[in-house]
Amino acid sequence: MSVTKRVREYTDKNGKTKTYEIWRARVWTYPPHGERRQIEEDFDSWTAADEWEREQRGTARGRNVDLERTTLAASGLWERAEPVLRRRLAPRTFGYYRDGWNDRVLATFGNTKVGAISVGDVERAQAEWTRKGTMHVARQARYALSAVLGVAVRDGLLTANPARAAQSTKAEKRKRQERKVGMTLTPAQLETLVDAIRKMPQGERYAVMVDLMGSAGLRYGEAAALQVADVDLARGVMTVQRSVSEMTKDDDGDLADGYWREGNLVWGPPKGGRNRLVPVPVHLVEPLRALTAGQRRSAQVFRSERKGYVIRGNVLKTKMVTETKTKDGVKTQHGWGPFVTSLGFAGVRVHDLRATAATNLLSAGVPPHVVRDILGHEDIAVTNGYARSHDDALSLAVAALGTYSGRA
Secondary structure (H helix, E strand, O other): OEEEEEEEEEEOOOOOEEEEEEEEEEEEEOOOOOOOEEEEEEEOOHHHHHHHHHHHHHOOOOOOOOOOOOEOOOOOHHHHHHHHHHHHOOHHHHHHHHHHHHHHHHHHHOOOEHHHOOHHHHHHHHHHHHHHOOHHHHHHHHHHHHHHHHHHHHOOOOOOOHHHHOOOOHHHHHHHHHHOOOOOOOHHHHHHHHHHHHOOOOOHHHHHHHHHHHHHOOOHHHHHHOEHHHEEOOOOEEEEOOEEEEOOOOOOOOOOOOOEEEOOEEEEOOOOOOOEEEEOOHHHHHHHHHHHOOOOOOOEOOEOOOOOOEOOHHHHHHOOEEEEEEOOEEEEEEOHHHHHHHOOOOOOOOOHHHHHHHHHHHHOOOOHHHHHHHHOOOOHHHHHHHOOOOHHHHHHHHHHHHHHHOOO
């Protein structure tokens, strides 16, 4: 698609030669049958020509966009894919894709002909995105590009999806491997973390919430969405059947089936879309009984102090206060990172509590397929990916080798 200026000559009634400008809009189309053909119209202004061209693009719902000649920014592929992605993805994931598309994909490939984007181009772009930002942001940008081009492939506009064939960068693979080592807590370390949180003002509910994530493998959104009716202490099980996340209030687009909004809170099913039963750790039976006693069945188990409703992720993290002595006095820091670092657990994220649960359950001898069901994974390979070796497990391995070899 393009708009070009043309200069035409004409002879007036006095026999003088004069010129005038026209703007020509041109679109290549693929009819349902036959060879591709070109449609063009002339207009008196660039604005009118551009509006006609955009209208042609907006009605492009079959195979009437020539992606070999159309730039990614002008292709309308995001507009075509957006309704599909909104219905397919969890709201927060869709937000990551949208930001990755707008901030990185269009900045890199916006002026590139869609048909000219190669696998190598995508891999080089991801390496550059990783260098300038974070590995997570770069990966989400590639996923966004792959999802949009995937819709184009299914609609018959492209023959292949170069973003799907692109490989992860070496830096990404190395970072993933590094995250698998030493990023879980032993039961004793988890207890240290929970006790430290419990000592904070009104810290009991936050301590139990963190303990539940680290012992039973609930995601933050699942723990925050847990209701009194979901907890059956007589049977010793919880039903994980919903999750909650946050979105900006100005994002009023359609949500995937099964999701609904309350302000900037988005409710929906757990990741994977399936309910699951999770055993209540024995040491948490009484703390959970205290939190749920006298509460209506629809109340949140973990309620915020101010509104008695959902404990939001930023509230959970900012409740962690660390005080360190400096030469200028006492320095106070808010946040999860400084808090866990002060306890000797630098680098442990909130989501690592889930990996902690997986590792400790497997170390306790729970069969892998049972751990898979507790965590809600479809593929046991994902469960194995969550399991990581504790530092003390590595020490035990060295000790066992020394005993076996007689060189201890």
